[in-house]
Amino acid sequence: MNTEYIGIIFMYLATVILAIPLGKYIAKVFKGEKTWLNFMAPLEKLIFKLSGIDPNREMNWKQHLKALLTINILWLFYAFFCLLNQAHLPLNPDGNPNQTPDLAFNTALSFLTNTNLQDYSGESGATYYTQLFVFTFLHFVSAATGLAAMMVVFRAMRDKITDKLGNFWDNFLKAITRVLLPISFVVAIILAFHGTPTSYKGKDTIIGLQGDTIHVSRGPAAAMIAIKQVGTNGGGWFGVNSAHPLENPDYLTNTVENISIILIPIALVFALGFYLDKKKLAWVIFGVMTVGFLIVLFPSINAEVGGNPAIAHMGISQPGGSMEGKEVRFGAAASAYWGITTTVTSNGSVNAMHDSMMPISGLGQMFDMMINSFYGGIGVGYLNFYIFIIIAVFISGLMVGRTPEFMGRKIEAREMKIASLIALLHPFIILTGTAIAAYVLTNFPNADWAVKPSAWLNNPGYHGFTEMLYQFTSSAANNGSGYAGLTANNIFWNVGTGLVIFVGRFLPIIGPVAIAGILANKKFVPESAGTLKTDTTTFGIMIFAVIFIVAALSFFPALTLGPIAEHFSIK
Amino acid sequence: MKTYLLPSFKITIILIVVLAGLYPLVVAGIGKFTSGHGDGETVQFKGRTVGYANIGQKFTKDEYFWSRPSAADYKADAGAGSNKGPSNADYLKDVEKRIQDFLKRNPGVTRAQIPAELVTSSGSGLDPDLSPAGAQVQVARIAKVRGLSADVVTKLVDEHTEKPLLGVFGPAKVNVLKLNVALDELK
Numbered sequence: 024m025n026t027e028y029i030g031i032i033f034m035y036l037a038t039v040i041l042a043i044p045l046g047k048y049i050a051k052v053f054k055g056e057k058t059w060l061n062f063m064a065p066l067e068k069l070i071f072k073l074s075g076i077d078p079n080r081e082m083n084w085k086q087h088l089k090a091l092l093t094i095n096i097l098w099l100f101y102a103f104f105c106l107l108n109q110a111h112l113p114l115n116p117d118g119n120p121n122q123t124p125d126l127a128f129n130t131a132l133s134f135l136t137n138t139n140l141q142d143y144s145g146e147s148g149a150t151y152y153t154q155l156f157v158f159t160f161l162h163f164v165s166a167a168t169g170l171a172a173m174m175v176v177f178r179a180m181r182d183k184i185t186d187k188l189g190n191f192w193d194n195f196l197k198a199i200t201r202v203l204l205p206i207s208f209v210v211a212i213i214l215a216f217h218g219t220p221t222s223y224k225g226k227d228t229i230i231g232l233q234g235d236t237i238h239v240s241r242g243p244a245a246a247m248i249a250i251k252q253v254g255t256n257g258g259g260w261f262g263v264n265s266a267h268p269l270e271n272p273d274y275l276t277n278t279v280e281n282i283s284i285i286l287i288p289i290a291l292v293f294a295l296g297f298y299l300d301k302k303k304l305a306w307v308i309f310g311v312m313t314v315g316f317l318i319v320l321f322p323s324i325n326a327e328v329g330g331n332p333a334i335a336h337m338g339i340s341q342p343g344g345s346m347e348g349k350e351v352r353f354g355a356a357a358s359a360y361w362g363i364t365t366t367v368t369s370n371g372s373v374n375a376m377h378d379s380m381m382p383i384s385g386l387g388q389m390f391d392m393m394i395n396s397f398y399g400g401i402g403v404g405y406l407n408f409y410i411f412i413i414i415a416v417f418i419s420g421l422m423v424g425r426t427p428e429f430m431g432r433k434i435e436a437r438e439m440k441i442a443s444l445i446a447l448l449h450p451f452i453i454l455t456g457t458a459i460a461a462y463v464l465t466n467f468p469n470a471d472w473a474v475k476p477s478a479w480l481n482n483p484g485y486h487g488f489t490e491m492l493y494q495f496t497s498s499a500a501n502n503g504s505g506y507a508g509l510t511a512n513n514i515f516w517n518v519g520t521g522l523v524i525f526v527g528r529f530l531p532i533i534g535p536v537a538i539a540g541i542l543a544n545k546k547f548v549p550e551s552a553g554t555l556k557t558d559t560t561t562f563g564i565m566i567f568a569v570i571f572i573v574a575a576l577s578f579f580p581a582l583t584l585g586p587i588a589e590h591f592s593i594k
Numbered sequence: 595m596k597t598y599l600l601p602s603f604k605i606t607i608i609l610i611v612v613l614a615g616l617y618p619l620v621v622a623g624i625g626k627f628t629s630g631h632g633d634g635e636t637v638q639f640k641g642r643t644v645g646y647a648n649i650g651q652k653f654t655k656d657e658y659f660w661s662r663p664s665a666a667d668y669k670a671d672a673g674a675g676s677n678k679g680p681s682n683a684d685y686l687k688d689v690e691k692r693i694q695d696f697l698k699r700n701p702g703v704t705r706a707q708i709p710a711e712l713v714t715s716s717g718s719g720l721d722p723d724l725s726p727a728g729a730q731v732q733v734a735r736i737a738k739v740r741g742l743s744a745d746v747v748t749k750l751v752d753e754h755t756e757k758p759l760l761g762v763f764g765p766a767k768v769n770v771l772k773l774n775v776a777l778d779e780l781k
Contacts, residue, residue, distance in 0.1 A: 026758040026761075026762055026763060026764055026765065026766075027764060027765055029762050029763060030758075030759070030762075030763040030764040033763060070605065070608050070609075073604060073608055074601050074604035074605040074608060075600065075601055075604060076601045076605065089598055090598045090602070093598040093599055093602050094598065094602035094605075094606065097599070097602050097603060097606060098606065101606070117671075144672065144674075146671050146672055146673070147671070147672065155614045155615075155618055156610060156614040156615075157614075159613060159614050159617075159618065160609065160610050160613050160614040163609070163613045164609065164613075192601070192605070196605070199609070199613070204613070204617065207617075208617070208620075208621070211621045212621065212624055215621060215624060215625040215628050215632065216628050218628075218629075218630060218634065218635050218647070218648050220625075220630070220632055220633060220634045221618075221621050221622045221624070221625025221626075221628075221632035222622055222625060222626075222631070222632035222633045223622065224633055226671055227633070227634070227646075229636075229643050229644070229645065229646075230642075230644070231644055231645050231651045231652070232639065232644040232645060232651065232653075232658070232771065232774055232775060232778070233651065233652065233653055233654070233655060233658065235651070235652060235668075237645070237649075237651065237668070237669075237670050238669070238670060238671040239634065239646055239649060239670040239671065240670065240671040240672075241633065241634055243618045243621070243622050243632075245621055245625065246617055246618035246621040246622075247618070261673060261718075262672070262673060262674065263673045263674060263675060263717060263718045263719070263720075266673075266675065266716070266717030266718040267673050267718045267720065268648040268649055268650065268718060268720050268721070268722055269634060269646075269648055269649065272648045273759075274758070274759045274763060274764035274765075275759055277764075278759075278763065278764075330710065331680045331710075333680060333681065333686050334680075334686070334689060334710060334713075334714070337686075337689065337690055337693060337705070338693075338705035338706060339689075339693060339705060339706075339708050339709075339710050339713060340706050340707070340708065340709055340710070341709070341710040342709055342710075342725070342727060343709060343710060343711060343725055343765065344710075345680065345710070345714075346709075346710045346711040346714045346716075347676065347678060347680070347685075347714040347715065348675045348676065348677065348678075348714075348715070348716070348717045349716065349717055350716055350717050350718060350721050350723070351662070351711055351716070351721055351723035351724060351725055351728075351765065351767050352721075352722075352723050352764070352765070352767050353764070353765075354764060354765035357764060358717075373717070374717070375675075375717045376675035376676075376677050376717045378675070378677035378678070378679060379675060379676065379677060379678055379679065379680065379717075380680075381680055382680070382681070481677050481678070481679075482677075482678060482679040482681075482682045482685075483682065483683075484681065485681070486679035486680075486681055486682065489679075506677070507675065507677050508677030508678070508679075589679070589680075589681050592681055593680060593681045
C-alpha cells in the first residue's frame with residue numbers, strides 16, 4: 024500500500040515541477056518571444072498563407088468571438104455529418120454501423136466542446152475514420168479553442184486602454200503547433216512503447232489458452248489517447264477509456280497519462296504569472312486551486328483505500344481497498360487520484376468506473392465539476408476562475424468600502440451582471456436537467472420509448488439519483504466522465520445532455536471574454552493606497568469563500584439526496 | 595461571420611490533414627519498432643498465439659489460476675465494468691455468491707484469505723492481473739489438481755510477481771495469462 028501512496032505523491036510533484044517551466048514557455052509563445060520550437064514558424068506561415076489568414080491583424084473581443092464561433096459551428100456540422108455516415112466512409116475495418124441521429128448529435132457536440140461524454144463504445148460505435156478524423160482532430164482544436172479564448176483575457180489584463188487584443192488564428196494555431204502537438208507526440212510514443220496499439224489493422228481473432236475464441240479490438244489508438252489526456256478532452260479509444268488494458272497498459276503509462284491530465288491546466292496558472300509579470304497573483308490562484316483540489320482528494324483516497332464497508336462485513340479482506348470497477352495494476356489510491364484529477368480539470372477520462380466508487384468519491388468528483396475551476400479545463404478553467412475573481416473583487420470592494428478594481432480597471436454593473444449570469448448558469452442547467460430527469464423517471468417510468476425511463480438506472484435508491492445528477496453535472500462542466508451504469512444512449516439523454524453541453528461550453532467562453540474586452544477599454548486607474556490588493560493571501564481566502572458560497576452551496580441539497588445520503592446508508 | 599467562414603474552412607482542411615492524417619501515421623511508423631510492432635504484444639505457447647499479454651482472459655477450469663470476475667465476460671471487443679454501486683443490495687448478493695463459490699471450490703481457504711479483487715469485477719472487464727495474494731490463495735487448489743507440490747506452484751507465482759514500478763511506485767501484480775502459460779509449460 025505504501026508504494027501506492029508514493030506513486031501518487033510522485034505524480035503530483037512531478038506535475039508541478041514540469042508545470043512551472045511549461046507555464047513560462049507558454050507565456051513566451053503567446054508573447055511572441057523566441058522559443059526552441061521556433062522551427063515550427065515556417066509551417067505556421069505556410070498554413071496561414073494557404074488559409075488566406077493574416078495572423079498579425081489585431082482583433083477586438085467581438086471579432087475574436089465571431090471567428091471562434093464560426094469555426095466551431097463549421098466543425099459541428101462536419102462531425103455530425105461524418106458520424107451519421109461513418110459506415111460508408113473509409114477506415115472501417117471492423118464494419119461498424121452509422122450512429123443514430125440523436126447519438127451523432129450528442130457525440131458531435133460532446134467532442135466539439137471538449138466534453139467527450141461518450142454514449143457509445145469505441146469498439147463498436149465508431150470507426151477508425153471517426154476516431155481519427157473527427158475525434159482526434161476535435162481533441163486538438165477544441166483544446167486550442169479554449170486556449171485561444173483564454174489568451175484574449177490575458178492580453179486584456181496586460182495592456183492599457185486598448186481594443187486590440189491579438190489575433191484569434193495566431194493564438195489558435197500556436198496552441199496546437201507549439202503546445203498541444205509536441206507534448207502529445209511525446210506521450211503517444213511512450214504509450215506505444217508500453218503496449219498501446221498504433222497500427223491500422225482491425226480486430227484480431229485468436230484462440231485463448233483455455234480454448235475460448237477471443238476477438239480483440241485494436242487500432243491506431245496511441246496518438247488519440249495522448250491528445251485525449253493532454254488536451255483535457257477525455258474521450259477515449261475504447262469504451263472503458265483508460266481502464267482498458269490497451270489504452271493504459273501499466274503503472275508507468277498510468278503515471279504519464281495522469282500527469283498529462285493536469286499538466287497544462289496547472290501550467291496555465293503559472294503562464295498567467297509570467298505573461299502579466301505578476302507571479303505573486305499566479306501563486307495566489309494556484310494556492311486557492313490547490314487547496315480546493317486537496318480538500319476533495321484526501322477523502323476520496325481515504326474512502327477507496329479503506330474499502331467498501333458492506334464488503335468488509337462479509338469477512339473478505341480488502342488489502343487493496345475497494346476493487347469493484349478498478350484495475351489491479353493501478354490500485355485503489357491511483358484510481359482515486361485519477362478520479363479527482365480528471366474531474367477538477369474537465370478531462371473526464373477514467374481509469375476506474377466512477378459508478379462503483381464509494382459515495383465520498385462521487386461527492387468529491389461532482390463537487391469538482393460543480394466548481395469547474397480548481398485547475399479546470401484548458402483555457403476554460405481559468406475563464407471560470409476569472410468569473411469568481413470578478414465577483415470576489417466586487418464583493419470585497421463593497422465590504423471594505425473601496426472601489427472594486429481589478430488590474431487597474433473599475434468593475435461596474437455591466438461586468439457584474441455578466442459574471443453573475445455565468446456563475447448562476449452552471450447550477451441552473453445542472454439542477455434543472457436533473458430535476459426534469461427525476462420527474463420523468465418518477466411520473467412516467469413506463470413511457471413508450473425505445474428505452475423506458477424505468478430502465479435508465481443501473482442502481483437503485485440514492486445511488487441511482489446520483490447517476491442522473493452526475494450525468495448532467497459532467498455535461499454542464501464539459502467533463503465527460505460518467506456514472507457509466509446510466510443507460511444514456513437514447514433520445515432523452517442524448518438530446519438533453521447535448522443541449523446542456525452546448526450551453527455549458529459557449530456561454531462561459533463568451534462571458535469572460537466580453538468582460539475582459541469591456542474592461543480593457545476602460546480608463547486605467549493606477550494602483551493607489553485605496554486599491555484592493557488582489558495578490559495577497561487575504562484575497563485568496565476571499566476568492567475561496569466566494570467559490571464556496573456562490574457555487575458549492577447551490578448544489579448542497581442535490582448532493583444531500585445523492586452521495587451524502589448513500590454514504591450514511593452504507594453500514 | 596462571412597469574413598471568417600472561408601479562412602475557417604481552409605484552415606480546418608489543412609489541420610485535418612496534419613492532425614488526423616499525418617500525426618497518427620508518424621506515431622504508427624514509430625510504433626513498428628515496439629515489441630508488438632504496434633499491433634499489441636502477444637503471448638505464445640507451443641508455437642501458437644494464445645492471447646494478448648495485456649488483455650485478461652477467462653479462466654474457469656480448476657487447473658488454471660482464475661482471473662477476476664468480469665462484467666464483460668472477457669470479451670475483448672466489448673470491455674465493460676459492472677458499474678454497480680457500493681450500496682446496491684443485488685450487487686452485494688452477487689459478491690456473497692462469488693465468495694461462497696470460491697470457498698466451495700477452494701477447500702481449506704477462509705474468508706479472510708480471499709482478497710477483494712477475486713470477488714469483484716474490474717473496470718475494464720479485461721483486467722489481466724491479480725494481486726500476489728490473489729494468486730497465492732489459489733495455489734493449494736492448483737497444486738492438488740495438477741499433482742504438483744505446493745512449493746513448486748508458490749515458486750512459480752513468486753517468479754511471475756511483477757514488483758512495483760522501479761520498486762517504489764504502485765502495486766505489485768501477477769499477469770494471470772503468463773502465469774497459466776508457465777503452469778502448462780511445467781508439464
